[in-house]
Amino acid sequence: MGQLTPKPRKSAMTTSAKVQQGAAHVPPNATDLSSVCILCSHNCGVKLDIEDNIIVKVKADKTNPTTKGYICNKAFAIPNSVHHKQRVEHPLKKMPDGTFAQISWDQAISEIAAKLNHIRHTYAPRAVAVAGIGGQGNHSNVFGALPLLYAIGSGSFFNALGQEKIQHPLVDGRLFKAGHDHYLAGDEHKADFVLYLGTNPLISNRGVNATDTIKEIVKDPNRQIAVVDPRLTETARRSDFHLCIKPAQDVYLMLAINAIIVQEELYDRDFIAKKVKGFEQVAAMLKKVDREDMARRTELAIEDIEAVARAFAAAPTAAICYDLGVDHGINTTLNSYLIRMLSLITGNTGVRGGNVFVQQFGPKFPILPRLQKPLESDIIASALIAPMMQFSPNLIPEEILSSHPHRIRALIVDGANPLVSYVDTKRFREAFAQLDLLVVIEPNMTETAQAADYVLPTPAGYEKWEMAVFPKDVIYAQVRPPVVSGSPDALPEIEIYHRLALAMGIVKPASKLIYRLAAKATNPLYAPAYLAAIGALSFKGKLSKEGVLATVGRLFFTLYETLGPQLKNPLMAYVWLLSMGYALTRRKQFDLQFPEFKSIKNPFAIGQKVFDLINEHPEGVVLGLMDEARNFEDFCHYFDKKARLYQADFIADLEVLMGQEDAVTDYPFVLDAGMRTGWTANTIVRDPSWRKGRDIHYAMLIHPEDAELVGVASGDMVKLTTKRGEVTVPVKVDTSTRKGHLHLPNIFDMQYPDPVTGKPTRTGVTLNELSDVNDRDKYTAIPALKYVRCQLTAVAKVAVDAMPAEEEAVV
Incomplete structure (x- = not known):
């Protein structure tokens, strides 16, 4: 399992030199290099063969501890994501005639930093915004983009999760007082009954090892599948119940299913008594639901809805698996509420085989404060997976086109392509034309990059040190080293943000003492002193929410600058910090996986062990297990450990919908x-x-x-x-x-x-x-x-x- 004492370190080099070294030492020919697929959020383990610096073969990695040799056909497109004709190899600046000219990094950084400083000082920090980051399995850029925003006092952050999944933490925050670091997922692997809602996992591979899981359920005569989908999908063909619903009427179906269970008293009385508050008020509403009318609206036979509702309630365990079919429908927040309502009243929340709370590797952070509200709407920011308050990208055009003097004037687009992948391309074009500055950080010359003022090249996901933090039902970490070399003039995103922070004057130079402490930080005895020192350097005496976030931002840049050169790659400084935070706040999960280390009391020694395990296992490593017996209690943070099922505004909205017609x-x-x-x-x-x-x-x-x-x-x-x-x-x-x-x-x-x-x-x-x-x-x-x-x-x-x-x- 390795030693808890730190390994001897080589002499340090500067962070920039370490970054430039980057993938330079990657051999041009190699076989069976461990990595993950970054073409969707499941990040299946893969082995890659390299010839002449080209990825030539992709295989499933049987040693990956979560996917265990499973991949889908998308993984074989990994070479196409790296080796193609539209790579950006040098910093580019748009000229007056609309063409791009190659410029140096020094020129790009100095000009962009000057423009950003002018905008934030002349108008407001919120006038500087970031869109994107964290695309698929490339999550390291979050350690650069958010610290930059927070350090200047901006909360203008727009992420794809805000376009797809942000309704779930909003609902979970109300029902469970849940934090950012969880996701309520269907545990179809253990379920006796699975309700697939708005998802076709045999094609999308939603969940872990989706096709294998569905095959196992279909073969078992004691397990059943229900699929809600307007189309007879590949998954629906294998189901016991296919509800061919009228498009976007899921809210009425879920109302009907919940109402049937309450009206027929099929709910779990014991579970509700122990873990749910507000059931009586919700039940009063559900008893008034006209199930026949709900069936009419969905264009489903009431007998079919009743059969699914009764089977779900009668099953020993029942899971609801949901995805973009409902997440990108209408009434998506209300659907999220009704999904949790069904899981709660049938006693399937926080229970294996039902819907369980899962989390990613990292510390238990408090939710960071919201810095601002949008200028043109009442939408509030929410956090999911990481403690980063984010908005739907849908809000970007109106926040740029606003007449308010603090409107967005500078936008950094990182790892995203809004002119193709965000809604209403015409509106985005109109908005982008009104920006004072558009910077795109990308490996590829995308459609959005072609509209930018500056394009800054970053390596592709297999040409740099990278990580993914999508949650699974175990605490899992995998940091992947580069497998091929990219353009020598491309920089990792975190290095780009660090250079911008220095050029903008955001961070102070670190003292010699902090550098000396950084050299010893991987010794558990010195880690607390190092963290205290960089915290003190980053703090400017402001305890306001802006001051707290600014301190966090500056701390991350100082960590990168001082600890980064001591490690294999500067990215590992953040992995080290996550390891320490995990050990300090998630000891129970670690002990469930490694009971042999329970006798070690120093959390920094455990944190170093976690860090060493990640370094030793490029294929990925399970670092902790969920406490199955207390899954509900661990993630429901109300003092009495009871979910607040009754939400007055949600109930009111549902009652309005039941009175409306198309x-x-x-x-x-x-x-x-x-x-x-x-x-x-x-x-x-x-x-x-x-x-x-x-x-x-x-x-x-x-x-x-x-x-x-x-x-x-x-x-x-x-x-x-x-x-x-x-x-x-x-x-x-x-x-x-x-x-x-x-x-x-x-x-x-x-x-x-x-x-x-x-x-x-x-x-x-x-x-x-x-x-x-x-x-x-x-x-x-x-x-x-x-x-x-x-x-x-x-x-x-x-x-x-x-x-x-x-x-x-x-x-």
């Missing part, structure tokens, strides 16, 4: 603007050559009767029109699709050089030209991408290769 519209079809397929890898893979087969991968699925009505067949083109725009798309007639419901795959409209002509060519559909930034959840501003009203018109018939029947793109 409005009449000129747009008769409902578009699912972002269907997952086996070839969906968001915008992280620009090269489309990894998509195999003769199929038109971005064809729109349409029901046969709708196709006949419009007058089209598979391969024909239609004009799809919404209130925001129109696109021309090929169609594919699909019998599994519900009448009136259309599906466009989530491949986006990236432009990539044609392999023959070399000219930039669109590789998909301009999906977000169709969406409206104002179609969003009232509580979170999450966009309703799964419910876009539209019209169809046939425009032409074209000759295309016959499109084969859809196959499951899973391994």
Whole structure:
């Protein structure tokens, strides 16, 4: 297991020198290098073979302690995400004629720092914003971007989680007083009954080892699956119950299921008595729900809804697994509330086989304070996975176009591509045109990079030291070293932010004493003194919320500068800090995994052990286990350990919805603007050559009767029109699709050089030209991408290769 005494360190070099050294010593040829797939949030373990500095083979890693040899077909696109024709290799500055010129790092940093300082001092710190960071399995940039914002006093942070998942911590914060460091996940691995809501895991691979898990459930006669989806998906075909719901009516279905359980007294009395407050008030509302009316609204047979409700309540354990189908629908916060309501009243919250709280590696942080509210809405920031208060990117255009003097004027886009992947591309273009400064930090020349004032190159996720912190049902950590070398002029994001902080005068130079303490920090006896010293240097005597966050920001930069050069890579300074924080606040989880170390009382010695384990296991390591017997109590932070089920405003909103009917519209079809397929890898893979087969991968699925009505067949083109725009798309007639419901795959409209002509060519559909930034959840501003009203018109018939029947793109 290794020794608790620190290993001898080599002589230190400067942080910048260490960064420049970076991947320079990566051998150009190697086999079986441990890493993870970063093409979705599950981060399956992989082994990579390298030839002449090129990733040539991807294999499943059987030694990864969480995925244990499981990968899906997306992992084989890892080489395409690194080796392609649109890499940014040098800092670029846009010239007056719209072209880009290569500049030095010194020029880029000094000019950007001067502009940022001018904006924050002339207007307000909040006028400087960051969008992106933490894309897929590249999470290290959070240690640079947020400290920069916090150090200057800005809370203008917009993240993809705020566009997808932020409703869940909002609801959990109310119901459980839960912190940022958890996620309530369906434990389908142990469940007797699984309700899949808005997810198709046989294609999306939602969850851990999804296809293997579903196969196990299907084979077991004592376990059942129910799938709620308007389409007969690959997962629905294997289910015991398929509720082919009318699009975006999930709130009525969940109301009906909860109401049936209460009206028929199928709820878990003992669990509610011990762990739930406010059930009586919620039950009073549910007893008034007209289940027949709810069935009418969902266009489902009441008998089918009743069968699912009764089976869920009767199962020894029942889990609800949910994803973007409801997260990107309408009423997404209310759906999150109803999901938790169902889990609570049936006694399945915090119970293996039900819905359990999971967390990522790191310390138990308090929620950091909210620095600000938006200028143009009542949306509040929330935190998820990490203690970072964030907003939905949906708010960015209005915060830029605001008439308020403190509007956003400078935007740093890091690891994101808003002009392709955020809602309402037209509105984003309008907003970006009003910025004083747009900086893009990216490995690739994306569509957003092409609109930037400066483009700063960073290595791809396999060319630098990196980590992922998505939560699992164990405490797991994996820090991956680079496997190939990138451009020598590309810098890791954390180094870029550190240079900006120095140029902006945000951080003080560290004293010789702090450097001496940093050299000894990996000795548990000296770690407390080092942390105290950098804390004292970072503190400027302000106990306000702004002062606390500014101290955190400065501390992170000082940690990077002083401890970073002592370690394998400067990133490891943050891993060391996480290790110390984990040992100080999560000792119970560590002891459950390593009972042999219970006798060690010094938490800094345990923290060093954690750090050493991460260094010793590039394939990943399990550092702690959840306390299954007290999962609920560990994450419900009310003093009496009881969930607050009754939420007056949520209940009021539900009662209003039950009295409403669908409005009449000129747009008769409902578009699912972002269907997952086996070839969906968001915008992280620009090269489309990894998509195999003769199929038109971005064809729109349409029901046969709708196709006949419009007058089209598979391969024909239609004009799809919404209130925001129109696109021309090929169609594919699909019998599994519900009448009136259309599906466009989530491949986006990236432009990539044609392999023959070399000219930039669109590789998909301009999906977000169709969406409206104002179609969003009232509580979170999450966009309703799964419910876009539209019209169809046939425009032409074209000759295309016959499109084969859809196959499951899973391994």
